[in-house]
Amino acid sequence: MTSTKKSEIVQVRNRIDEIDNTILNLLKERLAHAKEIGKLKDDSNRAKWDPLRERQIYERLFNQNQTIFPEDALRSIFHEIITTCRLSQRKAEVAYLGPEATFTHLAGVKYFGHSASYKPMETIIDVFAEVEKGRTNYGVVPVENSIEGAVSSTLDSFMKYKVQICGEIQLEICHNLVCRSGNIEDIQTVASHAQALAQCRDWLRKNLPSVPTLQVFSTGAAAQMAANNPNIGAIASSLAIKTHELQVVVKGIEDYRGNTTRFLVIGPQSPSPSGNDRTSLLIGLMDRPGSLNEILTILTEEQINLAKIESRPIKGKQWKYLFFLDMLGHINDEQISRGCERIRELCSYYEWLGSYPRSES
C-alpha cells in the first residue's frame, strides 16, 4: 500500500472515530431524556411502556432511511437503544423457560434486549407462578411451533394462573447438532427437548440411525449435558454453543425450513394499544347446540378477524373444553370491546388474557 493510501485511511478512520463519539454522546443524551420522561410519567401515573410511540419511531426511521442502511440491522440497533431507554425508566426482570441458552432465552433477549436481567426457571409452570406472585415483572414462554403445533403446558397454565399477555415474539428455529469436539464420530447419544428431537426426526434417522436419543427438559439442559460428557451430542440453539463452549457438528438439521416458534410475554398488565395488536380470550361454551356458532356469528357481525382458535380439555372434567381465541385488534378498540362484551354474555366461562402488539415477523 502506498503511503498516500495509508494516510487517506487514517484520515477516514479519524472521521469514523469522530462519528462514533457523536453517536455515543447522542446515546447518553437520549438516555437522559428517557429518564426525564420516566419521571414525568411517574407524576402523571402513566405506564412506562408505550408501544404506539415505539412503533411510530421505527416507522419514521424506516421511512427516512429508504433502505440505505440494512433494515434488519437498523431495527436491531434501535431495538437495543429503545429497550435500554425504556428499562432506565423501569427495570425489567424476565423469567424464562431455562436453563440458560434455550430458544426461550433467545426469544427473551430478542424482545427485551441485553439490558434486562434474566432468570431461568425449570418449567413453564414455574414461569407463570413467578410472574403471578410478582417476584418477576415478566415471563417468556413458548406457545406454538409452526410444525409441531401448540405447547399445551403454556395453554393449560393460563387456566391456573392470573397473568396477562403483554407481547408475542416469533423466532425462526435453527437446530444445531453440537458436541464438545465437533466430531460426529464422538456422539453416542443425542440429547434434546422432545420438540427439538421431533423437529429433527428425519435428519436423525438418515444420518445417525444407530445412535439413541435422550429426551431432556430443554435444549439448554441438553447443551449442558454435552458440555459435561464428550460422547453426548445435543440439538441446541446458537446461543447454547457460545454459552457452553461447544462445537457445531452440523448446522440447521431441522426437517422443515421456516420452522418458527411463537412465544408469549406474560406480565401483570397488558400494554396500551400500539395500533397493530392481538387480543386473546379464554372462554367456556354453554352446553347447547350451536354455542360455538353463536360466538363466531358475533365475530362476523362485529367484523373481527379471528387469528386462531384452539381447544384444551379442562382437567378433571371429562370431555369438557375451554377455547383460546386470538383476534386482531386491542381491547380498547370499539369493535373488539363490544364483541368481547357480547361473547362474555354467552359464555359459561370468560377471561380476557390480554391485548398486546403483534410481532413484526
Ligand SMILES: C=C(O[C@@H]1C=C(C(=O)O)C=C[C@H]1O)C(=O)O
Ligand atoms: C421514552 C419513552 O418511554 C419509553 C421508551 C421509548 C424510547 O426509548 O423511545 C419510547 C416509548 C416508551 O416505551 C417515551 O414514552 O417517550
